Amino acid sequence: NAGVTQTPKFRVLKTGQSMTLLCAQDMNHEYMYWYRQDPGMGLRLIHYSVGEGTTAKGEVPDGYNVSRLKKQNFLLGLESAAPSQTSVYFCASSVAVGTEAFFGQGTRLTVV
Amino acid sequence: AQSVTQLDSQVPVFEEAPVELRCNYSSSVSVYLFWYVQYPNQGLQLLLKYLSGSTLVESINGFEAEFNKSQTSFHLRKPSVHISDTAEYFCAVTFTGGGNKLTFGTGTQLKVEL
Numbered sequence: 001n002a003g004v005t006q007t008p009k010f011r012v013l014k015t016g017q018s019m020t021l022l023c024a025q026d027m028n029h030e031y032m033y034w035y036r037q038d039p040g041m042g043l044r045l046i047h048y049s050v051g052e053g054t055t056a057k058g059e060v061p062d063g064y065n066v067s068r069l070k071k072q073n074f075l076l077g078l079e080s081a082a083p084s085q086t087s088v089y090f091c092a093s094s095v096a097v098g099t100e101a102f103f104g105q106g107t108r109l110t111v112v
Numbered sequence: 113a114q115s116v117t118q119l120d121s122q123v124p125v126f127e128e129a130p131v132e133l134r135c136n137y138s139s140s141v142s143v144y145l146f147w148y149v150q151y152p153n154q155g156l157q158l159l160l161k162y163l164s165g166s167t168l169v170e171s172i173n174g175f176e177a178e179f180n181k182s183q184t185s186f187h188l189r190k191p192s193v194h195i196s197d198t199a200e201y202f203c204a205v206t207f208t209g210g211g212n213k214l215t216f217g218t219g220t221q222l223k224v225e226l
Contacts, residue, residue: 042218098144103155
């Protein structure tokens with residue numbers, strides 16, 4: 001099983017550019033999450049989804065948008081990238097509340 | 113307010129010594145508790161979890177954590193660490209209701225030295 005796959009793994013953007021990060025899971029999980037990881041700050045939740053067609057805001061949603069049109073995919077968009085969005089982004093999925101969250105390998109994004 | 117706190121950002125320890133990584137949370141609702149481990153340049157992996165039942169939970173590689181409801185803590189312990197345990201450890205909490213979000217602490221870097 002592939003588990004949780006994130007695309008791309010690395011990306012460099014110029015300030016103001018847009019991009020979409022793709023997260024795909026093949027475990028039929030209902031819950032999906034997008035986190036960003038910054039040194040000394042742990043993982044902070046950006047947006048999450050509790051099922052196909054649903055999205056909700058996490059701790060740090062500003063500057064990001066998400067969509068969950070298909071159950072297996074969770075897209076994270078940056079409409080106008082800023083240097084403050086330089087980070088490592090992790091996607092995760094879980095079958096239900098209180099169950100193990102499975103993580104992708106991360107996307108290292110640099111905004112210059 | 114609901115929050116997760118890991119007070120120790122770094123914990124150095126010698127090989128074969130015991131270690132405790134601390135995790136406290138603040139919540140007015142029921143919680144599910146997790147410890148995840150992250151090795152360099154990798155994603156996070158579940159180490160152990162507490163949902164209900166016995167307050168002491170164990171992992172397959174010798175770690176254990178105890179849920180203490182009165183102290184709102186879920187500290188991670190290992191009686192004898194190995195060099196391969198060097199990694200970053202994250203405490204995570206699901207606060208039931210209100211979206212059931214999985215919230216992480218800021219992490220503790222465990223460095224095992226010879």
